[in-house]
Amino acid sequence: MASIDTGTLDKLQKVLGTFDENIKIITQELGVLVHVDGTVLSFDGEGAEVAAAVAESLLKVIDAGEEIDRTRLTYCIELARDGNAAEIEGVMKGVVAITAKGKPVKCKTVGQKKYVEAVGSHTVTFGVGPAGTGKTYLAVCLAVAAYKGKQVDRIILTRPAVEAGEKLGFLPGDLQTKVDPYLRPLYDALQELFGPETYAKLMEKGTIEVAPLAYMRGRTLTDAFVILDEAQNATREQMKMFLTRLGEGSRMVVTGDLTQTDLPDGKKSGLSHAVKILDGVEDIAVCKLTERDVVRHPLVSRIVKAYERDENKRKKEDRS
Numbered sequence: 001m002a003s004i005d006t007g008t009l010d011k012l013q014k015v016l017g018t019f020d021e022n023i024k025i026i027t028q029e030l031g032v033l034v035h036v037d038g039t040v041l042s043f044d045g046e047g048a049e050v051a052a053a054v055a056e057s058l059l060k061v062i063d064a065g066e067e068i069d070r071t072r073l074t075y076c077i078e079l080a081r082d083g084n085a086a087e088i089e090g091v092m093k094g095v096v097a098i099t100a101k102g103k104p105v106k107c108k109t110v111g112q113k114k115y116v117e118a119v120g121s122h123t124v125t126f127g128v129g130p131a132g133t134g135k136t137y138l139a140v141c142l143a144v145a146a147y148k149g150k151q152v153d154r155i156i157l158t159r160p161a162v163e164a165g166e167k168l169g170f171l172p173g174d175l176q177t178k179v180d181p182y183l184r185p186l187y188d189a190l191q192e193l194f195g196p197e198t199y200a201k202l203m204e205k206g207t208i209e210v211a212p213l214a215y216m217r218g219r220t221l222t223d224a225f226v227i228l229d230e231a232q233n234a235t236r237e238q239m240k241m242f243l244t245r246l247g248e249g250s251r252m253v254v255t256g257d258l259t260q261t262d263l264p265d266g267k268k269s270g271l272s273h274a275v276k277i278l279d280g281v282e283d284i285a286v287c288k289l290t291e292r293d294v295v296r297h298p299l300v301s302r303i304v305k306a307y308e309r310d311e312n313k314r315k316k317e318d319r320s
Helices: 009-016 018-030 048-063 070-081 087-091 110-121 135-148 175-194 196-205 236-243 270-278 298-319
Strands: 002-005 033-037 040-044 124-128 154-159 208-212 224-228 251-256 284-288
Touching: 002 048, 009 018, 009 048, 018 033, 018 048, 018 070, 040 048, 048 070, 048 087, 070 087, 087 110, 110 124, 110 135, 110 284, 124 135, 124 270, 135 154, 135 175, 135 224, 135 251, 154 175, 175 196, 175 208, 196 208, 236 251, 236 270, 251 270, 270 284
Parallel strands: 124 251, 124 284, 154 208, 154 224, 224 251
Antiparallel strands: 002 040, 033 040
């Protein structure tokens, strides 16, 4: 048996969850029985120590003023299973950025925390991982924080337009109108962080620039926070072109998911190549996020795992 005192009935209720939803998930996942005596939670079963560690992690989440949702609960269980339950406290320390509505943006996983720290201490950072790990959103948050802190004079965000085959003629309107659908996630994040009015003014002044990757050719990007998103869709030539745009006082973040490459057959991903040859180069960080860092619906993490299993199976079949 393992026990933990939640301290107050209010905290106990938050740990238990609405209609005891949290504690039901803990007991099902870890195969334990739970007993409640006042503010004390006791667990019986082989996973009792792990369950108590999960409850302790949830108390730290509560003390940090954060909400306990299904995603965070699942993550606390995974950390506790690995014997790393104490790491949840460090994850929530520090604010990445503040939204226009005053809401603090914090890391939610150990992987995200390491990613944010890497961006802060390196000139070029690669953030590689599956959908939902916060690669792009956190990069935009850090860009906004750097601009507000007067570390850079402008923010430049770019993506390859490979999803449209780099042939955007079938879409109506001018080039900006045609590429807008592919840049929408970046617009949304910027508007949330700056607010619509400030965002519009900064766009008009050119302080914020959102453009297709092809627009980077021939430029030198100085005093800027530059983000290349969906970089798995950049070719080797495009990746080299982009990285060599780096100018004085600038910082670059390159994000992508190597499992979602949309390049035509025969084209190798520039992101995969860059990660291989640049990992270990001074002042360049390579952060590899996993399904554990997925902060969307818990089902997204399970979908990612299923695709990874299928990919590994196909690789084995190809070798045999």
